[in-house]
Amino acid sequence: MKNDCPLTPAQLESFGDEMYAIHQRARAARGAEDVAYIRGVIRTQLRCEVGGRALLFASFVPGAWIAGTALLSLSKILENMEIGHNVMHGQYDFSGDPALSSRSYEWDSTCPSDQWRHSHNYLHHTFTNVSGVDHDLGYRVLRVDEAQPWRWHRVPQLAYAAGLAAVFQWGVAGHDVDMPKYVATPSAERDPLDVQRVREIKSKAWRQVRRDYLLFPLLAGPNALAVLAGNVVANLARNVWAAAVIYCGHFPEQAKTFAPETLEGEGRGHFYLRQLLGSANFDGPRWLHVLSGHLSHQIEHHLFPDVPAWRYPALSSEVCAVCEKYGLPYNTGSLSGQLLSALKRIARLSLPSRQEPALAPLGLHGS
Amino acid sequence: MDSLQPVIADPFVVSLRSALGRALGWLTYPRKPEELFAAFAPRQFGPVRAEVVALEPHFDGCATLVLETDRRFEEHRAGQFVALTLEVDGVRRTRCFSISSAPRGGRGPRHIELTIKSTARGAVTPRLVHPSIVGATVELSQPTGSFVLEDALPPRLLFVTGGSGITPVVSMLRSLDRKAIREGGPRAKVTLLHFARSEREALFLAELREMPWLELHLVTEEALGRAPSLDEASLAEVVSDFENTRTYACGPAPLLKAIEAAFAARGASHALTIERFQSSFEPGAGEGTGTVRFARSNKSSNDPRTLLVVAEAQGLQPKSGCRIGICGTCHCKKLSGATRDLRTGEVSTEANVDVALCSTVAIGDVSIDL
Ligand code: FES
Numbered sequence: 027m028k029n030d031c032p033l034t035p036a037q038l039e040s041f042g043d044e045m046y047a048i049h050q051r052a053r054a055a056r057g058a059e060d061v062a063y064i065r066g067v068i069r070t071q072l073r074c075e076v077g078g079r080a081l082l083f084a085s086f087v088p089g090a091w092i093a094g095t096a097l098l099s100l101s102k103i104l105e106n107m108e109i110g111h112n113v114m115h116g117q118y119d120f121s122g123d124p125a126l127s128s129r130s131y132e133w134d135s136t137c138p139s140d141q142w143r144h145s146h147n148y149l150h151h152t153f154t155n156v157s158g159v160d161h162d163l164g165y166r167v168l169r170v171d172e173a174q175p176w177r178w179h180r181v182p183q184l185a186y187a188a189g190l191a192a193v194f195q196w197g198v199a200g201h202d203v204d205m206p207k208y209v210a211t212p213s214a215e216r217d218p219l220d221v222q223r224v225r226e227i228k229s230k231a232w233r234q235v236r237r238d239y240l241l242f243p244l245l246a247g248p249n250a251l252a253v254l255a256g257n258v259v260a261n262l263a264r265n266v267w268a269a270a271v272i273y274c275g276h277f278p279e280q281a282k283t284f285a286p287e288t289l290e291g292e293g294r295g296h297f298y299l300r301q302l303l304g305s306a307n308f309d310g311p312r313w314l315h316v317l318s319g320h321l322s323h324q325i326e327h328h329l330f331p332d333v334p335a336w337r338y339p340a341l342s343s344e345v346c347a348v349c350e351k352y353g354l355p356y357n358t359g360s361l362s363g364q365l366l367s368a369l370k371r372i373a374r375l376s377l378p379s380r381q382e383p384a385l386a387p388l389g390l391h392g393s
Numbered sequence: 394m395d396s397l398q399p400v401i402a403d404p405f406v407v408s409l410r411s412a413l414g415r416a417l418g419w420l421t422y423p424r425k426p427e428e429l430f431a432a433f434a435p436r437q438f439g440p441v442r443a444e445v446v447a448l449e450p451h452f453d454g455c456a457t458l459v460l461e462t463d464r465r466f467e468e469h470r471a472g473q474f475v476a477l478t479l480e481v482d483g484v485r486r487t488r489c490f491s492i493s494s495a496p497r498g499g500r501g502p503r504h505i506e507l508t509i510k511s512t513a514r515g516a517v518t519p520r521l522v523h524p525s526i527v528g529a530t531v532e533l534s535q536p537t538g539s540f541v542l543e544d545a546l547p548p549r550l551l552f553v554t555g556g557s558g559i560t561p562v563v564s565m566l567r568s569l570d571r572k573a574i575r576e577g578g579p580r581a582k583v584t585l586l587h588f589a590r591s592e593r594e595a596l597f598l599a600e601l602r603e604m605p606w607l608e609l610h611l612v613t614e615e616a617l618g619r620a621p622s623l624d625e626a627s628l629a630e631v632v633s634d635f636e637n638t639r640t641y642a643c644g645p646a647p648l649l650k651a652i653e654a655a656f657a658a659r660g661a662s663h664a665l666t667i668e669r670f671q672s673s674f675e676p677g678a679g680e681g682t683g684t685v686r687f688a689r690s691n692k693s694s695n696d697p698r699t700l701l702v703v704a705e706a707q708g709l710q711p712k713s714g715c716r717i718g719i720c721g722t723c724h725c726k727k728l729s730g731a732t733r734d735l736r737t738g739e740v741s742t743e744a745n746v747d748v749a750l751c752s753t754v755a756i757g758d759v760s761i762d763l
Contacts, residue, residue, distance in 0.1 A: 053737050058483035072424075072432045116721040122485040122746050125428065128721050129747060132423040148714030148722050233422050241420055297717075331719060 033299070037352060042295025044348050045329060052333040052341055060334040061121045067108050067316075068125075074101035078260070079242060085252040098260035100317075103267055105134045107319030108335070114143055117334045135195045136231040141202035141223055151331050155276060155283045155304030162276060163283060165190065165197055166204065169375045170276075171283040176378040183376040184369065191269035192262060199227050267317070270365055275324035277368035278306040280357045301328035302349070307342070307358035314361065315339060325356065440478070440532040441465050446504070448527050452594055455510040455557070456522040457493065462503045462533060468496055469505065469536030471568040472561040472641070472668070476534035477507070479517055486517045486743060491560040491643075491668070492536060493597075495567035508596060510557040516742070540641065540668035542568075546581050547639040551632050553623075553652055555588040555644025561668055562643060563597050570604050579606035584638075586631050588623075588648060591615035623651040625658050636661030643668040683757035688728055690763060699735070700725075701750035704763055711750055711763055718752035725750050730759030 033041055074097045081094030110133030112118075118126035132139045145161065153159040157173040164170045167190055169180050190197050203220045213221075238261065243254040275281075282303040288296070305324040315322045316336075323338035326345055333341070349356040359367070417426045431439030443466065447459040469475075474491045494506035511518035520526060542550075542565055552562045566585065573579040583606060589595035591613050601609055610631055612621045632638050636659035642652045649667055656665045685703050686693040696703040701723055704711045714722030718736045724747045731742045735752045750761075 050737065054739075056483065058480070061480070061483035069432060072429060076429075076433075116724065119721075119724070119747055121480075121483050122743070127747070129724055134423055143721065144714070148720040151720055152715040152717075233419070236419060237422050245420075332721070 031296075031299070032354060033295070033352060038293075038295035038299065040295075041348065041352050041354075042293065042298055044351075045298040045345075046294060048341065048344050048348070049330050049333070052330055052337060055337075056120050056334060060118060060337070061123065061126070063336050064109065064113070064118055064126060064334070067104060071101050071104040071109060074098070074104065078256075082242075082253045082256040083246050083249060085249055085256065091252055091256060095256040095259050095263075098256060099263035102134055102260055102264040103317055106264060106268060107271070107321065108316055109319075110134065110139075111319050111321075112335045114139060115147060115331050115335075117332055119332075134234070135198065136227070136234050137195065137199040137201065138223075138226045138230045141226065142198070145202040147331070151328065153289065154301055154328055155281065156286055156288060156300075157283050158286055159289070161201065162272075165201065166206065167197070168372055170371060172375070172379045173283065173285070174375075176375075180376050184373050187269075187273070187369065187372050191266045191273075194265035194269040194272075195261065196231075199231060203227070270361075271318045271321050273368040273372075274308055274361065274364040275305060275321055277371055278357065278359075278364045279367045279371050280355060281306045298329055299354070301325070302345075302354060302356075304328070305357070306364055307356075308361040308364045309358055310361055312339075322361075325358075436463060441535065442530055443505075443533050445526050445529050445531065447500075448522070448524055450522070451508070451596055454513075454519075454522060455508070455594070455596070457506050457508045458521060458526070459500060460505050460507065460531070460533070461501065462505060464503070466503065466505075466533060467535050469564075470541040471496055471565040472541040473536040473538040473564075474540075474561065475505075475507075475536050477521075478532040479520065479529070481516060481520060487745075488517050491538075491564065493560045493563050495564055495571060498564075498567055498571060508557065508560045508563075538668070540643070540666060541565075542641075543639075548581055549632075549638045550581050550583045551635060551638045551640040552583070552585045552587075553628075553640065553642040553644070553648070554585070555648040556590070556594075557596065558642075558644030558648070558668070558670065559587055559596050560643075562641060563601075565641070566601065566604065566607065570606075573604075573606050582608070584608040584610070584632055586610045586612070586628075588612050588621050588644065589614075623648060623655070625655040628652070628655045635659075636664060638664060640665045641668070642666070643670070645670070683730070683755055683759065685755045686758070686760045687763040688760050697754065699751055700732070700748070700753050700755065700759075700761060703755075704750060704761070709763055713751055716751045718749050721749065723750040724748070726762035728760040728762050731756040732759055 031038065078094045078097030078099075078101055081090045081097060085091035085094060110131065113126055113131045114128050114133065116128035119128050124130060128143070133142075135142075150160055150162045155163060157163065157171050164174065167186050168183050169176065203223050208216060208220055208224065238257040239254060242257060243250040246253040284300060284304070288300060292300070302325055305328045307325050308322050310322060320335035320338045321327060323335070323342060326333075326338035326341050327335060329345065330338075330341065346356050414426065421429050427438055430437070435442075441463055443460040443462040445458055446461045448456050449459070450456045469492050472491070474489050476487050476489050478485055478487045480486070490507040490509055492505050493508040494504070499505050509518055509521050511522045513519075540561055552565070554562050562585070566583070569579065569581075569583060585601065585607060587595060587610065589611065592598065592611070592615065595611055595613065598611070601607060614620055628635050636656065640652075640656070642649055642665065646669075649669065652665065653662070653667065656662050684693050684695055685700060687704060687707065687709060690707075690709055692707045692709065694703050694707055696706055698706075701711060701713055701716065711725060712722050714720040716723070727741070727744070727746055727748045729744045731740055732748055732753045732755055733740050734749070735754060736749075740756065741748065
């Protein structure tokens with residue numbers, strides 16, 4: 027079966043040890059450089075945000091609206107991708123700096139950080155691409171895995187994918203709660219934990235909306251509409267960019283999905299192997315890596331989520347070498363190529379699958 | 394009086410300011426306005442900073458650091474300490490030190506002095522007493538602590554100090570000395586009983602000998618030929634009715650214990666004020682040799698397994714996720730003690746840092762904020 031383990035038990039063990047050794051070295055190397063790097067990014071992001079908002083206020087000047095919107099979009103992208111996502115992974119916790127603490131960081135998104143830490147750091151990163159457990163497999167909206175049952179409503183799912191990208195932060199906000207089920211359940215029977223979560227989402231979303239769509243436009247007086255439009259576009263740009271990066275991370279055709287049995291008694295080697303096979307990279311210039319929060323190195327990110335992300339490019343050659351040694355695929359390509367591949371998969375799975383789902387446990391025995 | 398009167402603000406101004414601050418917070422959300430200000434104007438906002446402008450060695454591993462603080466640093470009272478934060482290899486490390494200069498008694502209007510004795514293999518103090526520290530910027534807390542002289546000077550004062558425990562006391566003595574010079578003579582009879590390893594290691598000795606009003610008793614291990622000890626009788630030899638003498642003590646734990654016992658024996662504990670050293674923590678004998686205390690739930694255990702397992706065995710329900718050190722769900726504050734991170738093998742002796750419960754074991758006694 028296609029997901030059968032490509033390594034023998036002995037190989038699997040030494041593969042795990044080698045990955046672990048890379049992981050250990052990377053953890054031990056964390057230091058002043060990492061802190062200086064992320065503080066620099068935060069400084070840049072704050073400058074972009076303040077500059078962008080100021081330019082939007084001056085949007086009667088020709089070109090200011092475009093520049094302001096671009097800077098604000100850049101600020102939001104940097105904050106969500108390179109700062110928020112990575113800080114909340116605990117990549118900078120070693121510094122003991124409260125401003126870089128995964129436990130207290132709150133990001134510029136309608137998704138409450140606490141729920142993100144649960145749905146993303148725990149569920150997604152622990153059960154990566156395990157069918158039925160990792161809700162990032164399609165976000166309960168898309169069918170990206172043969173094992174998900176096909177229904178008629180899947181047919182237009184390419185359009186859903188585009189729609190989800192446009193409102194991505196709202197999709198992420200509702201991610202920790204099974205929203206369709208929540209809405210369908212009479213309020214008296216709802217899980218109190220979900221009720222609490224929905225309350226938090228509402229409060230977080232209100233603060234975001236109040237800032238971007240109410241206060242800043244109002245402060246701009248006669249310029250209100252231009253500022254409002256700038257904020258809408260900046261949020262949209264960030265949403266679409268984040269969605270594109272994330273679709274590229276786990277949906278390209280070669281990224282594997284796994285049966286729940288995979289998790290039973292999963293050892294270190296298995297864990298690293300599943301992360302490797304379930305993720306995909308894309309290459310590009312340095313700025314592209316930074317804007318993607320280094321999720322362009324999704325493979326390294328899934329292998330070493332607690333290592334400061336800007337170090338992934340340097341780690342990738344080591345990871346590649348190990349993959350080559352064990353004859354394992356290292357899935358990478360251009361951004362457009364990976365995105366196209368992901369969209370193809372979404373399109374393909376909008377129709378019923380020809381064969382039965384070929385999911386199998388990532389078993390211990392090679393085929 | 395040394396301390397300044399607080400400015401009493403108009404309640405209207407106060408409420409206006411807090412309303413404005415809140416509205417500002419809506420605009421800067423999710424960041425706090427202060428964070429934004431600190432990013433753009435670190436000198437005016439953010440933590441108080443100081444520059445190390447000079448280092449004066451006393452003896453091996455012991456030196457006085459002269460710091461020039463920024464404008465926001467408040468005047469200290471003699472005897473108080475500051476928490477100093479230094480970034481070492483990207484890691485913030487905080488230690489508390491008594492200020493040894495007298496209030497307004499530094500080299501300049503915004504200078505303070507810290508006299509620091511380094512602990513062998515410490516992460517912070519060896520760097521602080523190393524010449525390369527000059528020019529470094531550190532963060533400071535505002536001065537705190539209640540080990541201070543009362544405003545009304547009592548007729549008699551006794552100070553008992555050991556080793557670098559003299560640092561807060563020397564600040565008091567220096568401010569008394571300035572007062573004595575101003576007023577043309579001391580108002581109180583002041584005695585200092587100081588324990589040191591040797592005369593060479595007795596800090597500030599020359600300066601103390603220059604204080605004509607101070608009755609100085611120096612006890613050194615070197616002169617005695619054995620470790621000095623203190624009890625009710627030997628204390629009475631210095632000040633016969635010490636129970637009626639306002640007394641301040643600072644030094645190593647055994648000394649403080651002895652002096653506490655002496656005062657308790659005469660039913661005079663109220664006359665004694667003690668400053669305990671924030672002893673820098675040394676790891677205990679080994680993993681699983683100490684007690685894990687869960688401070689908030691008041692439970693403890695000698696279980697040597699990972700802190701997560703120990704907490705759960707105690708009936709606590711800390712949050713956990715992956716349980717293999719990946720997701721960060723189980724991160725929790727360690728209040729004190731040494732731990733080993735099983736992922737990296739690293740030993741942490743810092744107080745108030747986050748640890749991953751699922752992949753951390755205790756070394757010696759540990760206290761967890763759970
Ligand atoms: S439970 Fe995931 S890091 Fe401890």
